[in-house]
Amino acid sequence: MKLYDYFRSSAAYRVRIAANLKGVAPERVFVHLRKGAQRGEDYLALNPQGLVPTLVTDEGDVLTQSLAIIEWLEETHPLPPLLPSESAARARVRAIALSIACDIHPLNNLRVLQYLKGTLGLPDAQKDGWYRYWIDVGCEALESQLARDTATGRFCHGDTPTVADVFLVPQLANARRFAIDLSPYPTLTRIESACTALPAFAAAAPARQPDAE
């Protein structure tokens, strides 16, 4: 199994965490996003979106999109489960993950920031303001959702890590990298601390990756 990865990619970070939790260790191929390797001919042949992660399975299937890859891992390596067994609970966990994957992360992706700066000519202060704004909008909603719901436990859902935590931790790592004040989100940061205390999360952190700079 091969994981096309980049240390700073939060979408790839999700897959690293899930793989670690499942005890799966794919061979790693590093795609240097800052140098534009995701737009190289070889990589586009594999993943026409030019985004990481991509996972190539032992059977040669090429999987893209972190949630699809993680659900594939869940189906092929069911233990420990990263989705609860009950349908409404599964929907809740997926909703938390999707609120990050669809409604926060894409607005702040590298290519979006490069477009704001390079094509629209926005100064750094405005680009950073955009970044901060969308993180805050997303985190405010997640904080209020998680703080008031009794299904929230030590982790986003109950007392064992799920796909929701696998998405939350990399998003907060991105926010920290941009020096965003996370003190208004005590539930999110409490869950983050519970996660990062686990070896599977700690070993997936950007700074611990072989391509970290």
Ligand SMILES: N[C@@H](CCC(=O)N[C@@H](CS)C(=O)NCC(=O)O)C(=O)O
């Ligand atoms: N929805 C995709 C997002 C993938 C994505 O946006 N990856 C980013 C890194 S976190 C990327 O490859 N960016 C390259 C670019 O913006 O040029 C997923 O969940 O896999």
